[in-house]
Amino acid sequence: MDIDFVLREIEGHVSVTYSRNDRPELVGSGADALGFPMCEAAVDYPALGYDAVLGWVQLVRSDDNTSDGSEFEIDPLAFLGDVPHPFCWIGLSPRLFDAPSRSPKQDLDWTARSYLCVPDGSADAGLEVHALLGFSWGFRIRSEEVLLTPPTLLRPPEWDEHADVLAARYPSWHFRRGFREF
Numbered sequence: 720m721d722i723d724f725v726l727r728e729i730e731g732h733v734s735v736t737y738s739r740n741d742r743p744e745l746v747g748s749g750a751d752a753l754g755f756p757m758c759e760a761a762v763d764y765p766a767l768g769y770d771a772v773l774g775w776v777q778l779v780r781s782d783d784n785t786s787d788g789s790e791f792e793i794d795p796l797a798f799l800g801d802v803p804h805p806f807c808w809i810g811l812s813p814r815l816f817d818a819p820s821r822s823p824k825q826d827l828d829w830t831a832r833s834y835l836c837v838p839d840g841s842a843d844a845g846l847e848v849h850a851l852l853g854f855s856w857g858f859r860i861r862s863e864e865v866l867l868t869p870p871t872l873l874r875p876p877e878w879d880e881h882a883d884v885l886a887a888r889y890p891s892w893h894f895r896r897g898f899r900e901f
Contacts, residue, residue, distance in 0.1 A: 720870045724851045725900045726837065731764035733835060735870050737856055740818050752820035754865045756858050760815040760833060767811075774806035774836050775815040776848065778881055781829040783821070791832060791881060793888055805848065805889050809838065821860065830857040830868065834878055837899065846892045848885070849899040850878045 720735040736759045743752040764771055778791035785792060794817075796807050808815050815833055834853040840846045853873035859866045875897040882894040 720854065720872075722852050722854065722872065724835070726764065726851060727766065727770060729764065729766050729770075731762065731766075731851075733760050733762055733852065735760045735854060735856075737867070737870050739865075739867060740820075743818070743820075746816075746818050748818045748820060751822040752818055755818065755820045756856065756865075756867050757818040758815070758831070758833070758856050758870070760835070760854075762812040762814065762835065764812045771811040772809070772838065773811075773813055773851075774804075774809035774838050774848075775813060776805045776834045776836050776850070776885070777807045777815070777817065778832045778884075779819075779829065782827045788828060791830075791884070793885070794831065803889070803891070804838070804846075805885055805892065805894075806836070806838070819858070824860050824863040824865065826862070827860040828857075829859070830855060832873060832877065832881070834873070847895055848892055849895045850875075851898055851900075853878055853898075 722733040724731045740752050740755050740757045777794040779794040780791045782788040832855050834850045837849040854870045855873055856870040857868040879896045885894045
């Protein structure tokens with residue numbers, strides 16, 4: 720999947736690759752990840768320095784999350800611990816990567832929503848997050864078989880559904896509604 724965006728009047732591009740994880744040892748996953756999906760989103764944005772700082776916010780709804788699959792929840796990188804911002808990946812044209820798994824393979828629905836965002840801070844508005852684009856992807860387990868759900872584009876109203884939850888979890892950040900082109 721290829722997604723174009725415009726930020727600061729500069730065109731950018733995200734290339735999403737999604738496949739079955741046939742070699743978990745090559746991506747830092749355990750053997751339990753064999754057959755589950757891997758998703759990677761590479762940002763190509765020609766701006767440099769501070770203007771190229773972007774972040775990925777990923778939320779997951781899964782039958783085994785704290786809401787038993789009724790709500791999307793933030794999906795941080797566990798090895799970083801609790802961080803004071805919503806980004807699972809942040810940096811200069813950051814690359815998103817995820818390779819989820821479950822053991823044992825019990826029936827389950829797992830959906831991620833991944834959003835490329837601009838972190839912004841100003842004296843007037845404080846810390847803000849502006850989403851540029853989003854896509855959904857995931858998997859299902861049925862009778863121990865992992866069924867992949869390929870990426871699909873998300874629209875601004877789907878980002879807006881998460882603004883209040885994100886604001887409650889990260890009260891020092893403001894989550895702007897809609898996708899931004901600026």
